[in-house]
Every structure is written in structure tokens, then in C-alpha cells.
Amino acid sequence: MCYGSVSIRLYIFAHNNLRTALALRIGLKLIYAFTCARVLIPRHSSDGISPGGYVGGGHLLIVLERTDEWQIGFVFLHGRFRDIKANGLVGVKNEVGAILPAVQDGMSAINEWKDVAVLNVESSRLAKWYDQNLLLIGDAAHVMSPVGGVGINYAIQAAIVMAGIVGPALLQNSLTESHLAKVQKKRIWPTRVVQWFQGVLQKRIVRAA
């Protein structure tokens, strides 16, 4: 089927490489962030470790089972990494061991900071998701934290809304900035609500720890 020619140029970004540059131009709201220091330790059937989430000492420990290793994620509020690093690896091992003594032996395999992968998890959204001939959707417009496991849904929903609004306008060669604004208008509230909820949930987890 031929839909005719389209002479409007529109860039839709669903990856966030451009975001940092754009944030300077159109404003970024950083809601909260946390950090996960991840290590891999050897796994044996006699370890007595169960995968799951463990809390204690103001930290969250996430234990995942891999083929030959346990993946241990030590989660703390963003900004605390400098203090944690200043206490040295021994401090981390002690804190992890205090939360889950069963991993203490395995943690002796971690002897250098290079064995620790540090992941900063951001939650943020741009004040404006569009500009002339430009539309950002998904994490490019609003970075979602892993809390609640909803980020992928939100990215897909944004794509569906975008297709429903921008698609017909492109086919009719009538796309204007107001169509791009409409995409943001439809998605901003669900995004605000879920990011607020993720923030509350994360603070509760850390407070309860």
C-alpha cells in the first residue's frame, strides 16, 4: 500500500546518549538515585545461600544465582559510595557478611576494587521531551529505576502512544510540534506517578534495612 510521500523530518530517539546534551537545553529533573556494588563469588551446593533480597544496616543485599557463581548486589543510597570506599573493601565485606553471614566465606575471594562493578542507578525525567523535529521516548525521556520492574512497560507504552499520535500525522504530512507535545502530555502523568512510587518504595526499603 502506498501512503504517499512524507516531507517532514522527525527524529525519534529511544536511547539516551543524547540526553545529557539535551538536558542542558531542556531541563532534567533528577528524582533520586542509588548505587549497587556488584560482586561475583564462587557458588557451591554446600554454601547454604538462598537467592533473594536481604536487608540490614541500612543496606539492601540482592543475591542472584548464576551457573557457577553467586551475584551479590550491595545496594546503598547514591552519594554514600565515597564513604564506603573510604572504609575499604574490608568494610564492605564486613557489612555484607553482617547482613548475610553465609556469604562471608565467598567474599574472601574479593580482594581488589576491580572485582567490584559499581552501577549508579538513576531515576530522572526531562522537563520537555520534544523539540523541533525531535521526540524522546522511553528512558531517553524518563530514566526508570529497576524498582517495581516497570521501565520496559513504560517504554513500550510510550512507543504505542507515539505511534498513535505521530503516525497518522506523518501519513497526512501534517505533523507539528503540537503532536509531539501531545505525546508528552499523555505520558507525563503516568511517568510522574510511577517514579514517585518508585522513590517511596526505595526509601522504605532502605529505611527498613
Ligand SMILES: Cc1cc2nc3c(=O)[nH]c(=O)nc-3n(C[C@H](O)[C@H](O)[C@H](O)COP(=O)(O)OP(=O)(O)OC[C@H]3O[C@@H](n4cnc5c(N)ncnc54)[C@H](O)[C@@H]3O)c2cc1C
Ligand atoms: C539495573 C537495572 C535493572 C532493571 N530491571 C528492570 C526490570 O526487571 N524490569 C523492567 O521493566 N525494567 C527494568 N529496568 C528499567 C528498564 O531497563 C528501562 O526502563 C527500559 O529498558 C527502557 O527501555 P528503552 O527502550 O527506553 O531504553 P533501552 O532499553 O536503554 O534501549 C535503548 C536502546 O538503544 C540502543 N542504542 C544506544 N545508543 C544507540 C545509538 N547511538 N544508535 C542506535 N541505538 C542505540 C541501545 O543499545 C538499546 O538497545 C532496569 C534498569 C536498571 C538500570
